[in-house]
Amino acid sequence: MLSGFVGLAHAVPADLSDWEIDGSGNWTLQASNDAVKQSLNSRPTVFFNNRDSQGTALGGSIEVQTPGDDDFVGFVLGYNDGDLFADTADYILVDWKQGTQSGWDAGMSVSRVTGSIDAGGTDTSADAWTHTGNVTFLERARTLGNTGWDDNTSYLFDIIFTESNIKVLVDDVLQFDISGAFQNGSFGFYNFSQPQVLYAGITEEEAPDPGTGNGETPVAVPTPASFGLMILGLLGLVVTRRR
Ligand SMILES: [Ca+2]
Ligand SMILES: [Ca+2]
Incomplete structure (x- = not known):
């Protein structure tokens, strides 16, 4: 996981056996935990680790x-x-819809939720559908912003969460890199009106040092030494050709 980043502690398998459920989803722990x-x-449902998770990164697959x-x-x-039901809620929602439908288009987006999205457990019209009211749309994903997920297809995800920055990668492609002031709290998995969703191979690790892993995928840049050798090589080529 997080192959695009450097200097990370080793990812370890997460133990989901003590994670908790909000909402009316039916979340079943798989044998591997x-x-x-x-x-x-x-209706909206969340499976969450129930501990402050800023400073960590979560990885795995979703299908x-x-x-x-x-x-x-x-x-x-x-x-x-x-x-899900609290007026005092303040958290970040990353959701991904397969199909365009009245009220919302297919694709992945990030929003800030400030309040209930399932008041009384009956709010099926839901701010969470239209991304209005208690759900404030922030932005669409960089490459998947207007692309729905495919059936029976496993996607790798990596989420990095600090008090000032959130990054989300899907199949090692950066989808969000947003800065702000974020409240601490859990990582959670979110479903709304979608059955048969598997989250697997979940890992946790330390978030990248903001000083070294600030979001840009490292690019292979010639070092001064190798660049100099390359120039010398080119010069040599020119000299050789002149001869
Ligand atoms: Ca489908
Ligand atoms: Ca549905």
Whole structure:
């Protein structure tokens, strides 16, 4: 995971057995304890680690294991127990819709949630569908912003969460790199109206040092020494050709 970054502590498998559930989803821990599957076409539901997670990175894969339906899968960051129903909620929502439908277009986006998105457990019209009201749309993903997920397709994800920066990569491609002042809280998995969603091979690791891993995928740049050798080589080539 996080192959585009340098200087990271080793990723370790996450133990999801003590994660918690909010909402009416049916989240089933898989035998390996580092995977969970949500089976219902439900109102917003979150499966979360229930501990402050700023300074860490979460990785793994996500796959919708059915051709049925075309709704929302994703993640929450800075989530606290009960936030689905709380007026005091303040967390970040990364959601990804397969199909364009009345009220929202296909693709991945990031939003800030400040308040309930499932008041009374019956709010199916939901700010979370239209990204209005208590859900403030921030931006669409860089390459997947207007692209829905594919059925029965596993995507690798990496999420880096600090108090001032959030990065999300899908299949090692940076989708979000947003700076701000973010409340601490849990990592969580998020489904809304989408059944048969598997999160697997979940790992945790220390977030990159902001001083060294500030978001840009390292690019192979010639060092002064190798650059000099390259110039010498080119000069030699020119000299050789002149001869
Ligand atoms: Ca589908
Ligand atoms: Ca649905």
